[in-house]
Amino acid sequence: MDLRISARGCTLFAMLQILICVAVIASSGCLSTGEPVNETPAGETPFLNESVNASSVKITESATPANHLPEIVPAEISGDPYEDRTFNVKFEKSEYELVLPANLSVYYGAKSADKSITEGTLWKETEKVSEYYRSFFEGDAIEGFYTDILKKIRHIKIAEGFSDEEYLEFLMTFVQQIPYDSEAESPRFPVEVVYDMKGDCDEKSMLLIGLLAREGYDTALIIFPEYHHATAGIRIITSGDTSFRQFKSEDGRKYVFIESTDLSYIGQYPGYYEDAYAVVIPIGDGNKTFERYNYVSYITESLTKIANRILFFQSELNRLYDEIKSLESDLNGAKSYDSDSEWQKDHTRYINLVDDYYEYEDLISRNIEVYNYVIEHPYDVAGVRRYIYNSKVNEIEY
Incomplete structure (x- = not known):
């Protein structure tokens, strides 16, 4: 926009x-229309089916086991197992060329994976929802993917001497500058976002969250069912009120909004998210927080x-x-x-x-x-x- x-x-x-x-900030998001979905009460909203372009979550067929979770089974390939993807990242006063390796075996395994979720799952069933989304961050294949790309990204961190706050902002702006894909269907695994060099709201958010979690940050996926939107969150510890909304997880941790679809500042969101029902799913076991929110x-x-x-x-x-x-x-x-x-x-x-x-x-x-x-x-x-x-x-x- x-x-x-x-x-x-x-x-x-x-x-x-x-x-x-810009009531709070303008951002694009994963919206199919300009209107929220009001048919289902807050807290009762079911996962949207695949006929709604705004949601990339698909419903499982009845033959799918009730405990099914997305999983990458690496594909067999011949030749060079890696293919590089180059991203030009603007950060502060510089522009960095970030060349990231995409493991083709992992990519094709991710591309062919069944990413559906059990039929009838409701957003209020936090444990089921959390288990489903965490499956996009877990497993040996996805761990290997993050290990490969973080080796490259850390070179920049070390060379530039980034602080934890600066590194957080660098990772954020890298993902924000990946082109937004408004035609996304089933959710991509993070390896697919890098290889395809595009993604929608939940896909780019999951890539960012996976990076932050593995770099020791306390991060979360924040989902807004009625607006068909998902963002990343970074934990903050405050002693009082703030001028922006703090999104609380079930265990009481507070996270601040990070829009991944386009360039924006930490803590910025459209005004209609101020009171919107949100599902907050903490990811990983990091403990680094975002401290300069007042800045x-x-x-x-x-x-x-x-x-x-x-x-x-x-x-x-x-x-x-x-x-x-x-x-x-x-x-x-x-x-x-x-x-x-x-x-x-x-x-x-x-x-x-x-x-x-x-x-x-x-x-x-x-x-x-x-x-x-x-x-x-x-x-x-x-x-x-x-x-x-x-x-x-x-x-x-x-």
Whole structure:
């Protein structure tokens, strides 16, 4: 979703649409329609069947054993067992070429695996749901895949001297920059996402979660049944309230939202997820948490303030424009003036309104420039913070 905006021709209606999108943050997600599915009560939502494109979970046929779980059985292949996939990853001020090996035996085994889930499973059956999704992260074949690619990724971490927080953000932005596949059917295993170089919401989230879990982070898969969407989560430990939603697992751990479908900041989500029913499935046994959520919140909160400011300035521009055009008509003969001084009074007001108009136009242009920069550079958190601060837009009074 391209949220970039321009100053000229920017209507109030357009700005309202933008503000709605960034109520907390705009993100794409795995949505088949713009409307939620309301037919089933929250907590009772069954897995969606394969006729719904938004959900990639398929229902098992009745002949499938009740305890069936997706599993990779490596395929027999001849020739070179590996095929490289190259990803160009923007992070902070650099761009990295990440060449990852895909084990063809594991890939074809994953591609042919039965990824269906037992018919009639409900989202409230947390144990069954968790067992199903965890099967995408477990097993010797998938473990070998992660071992292979993490050897390559860790070279960058070591060479650049990334901290745990920076490494988390690097892994996140790598997965976010993998192209989104809106035509995905049955869920891909992480090895398929790398080999195919594309994935949808749950597929990319599972790739990211698998990376984070194996690098020692306390992570989770967060599923929103009514919106057909899945994201990754990273655990945070807070001493009080936050400006963003904390998603709690059954054991009380709190996770913050990570959108994997496109570039975005940790903790950003569309406003309709604020109160949406969520299934939280912790993955792995890592203990590293995300600690600088307030550091990133400065960006997300600034983005909302900027959007509100743009909306206000646009409404003022609309008001001034109407007044200016009305006065212009009066001054050009539509109004009968009793004296020269009366005409001069309206003319002076006209000049002042035009000056005000250009002042607001300058203010809205400055804010739009910053807004666009922020949404285009989530891979450079430190740089974006500096950009916002140096722009001084948050000091503008209105």
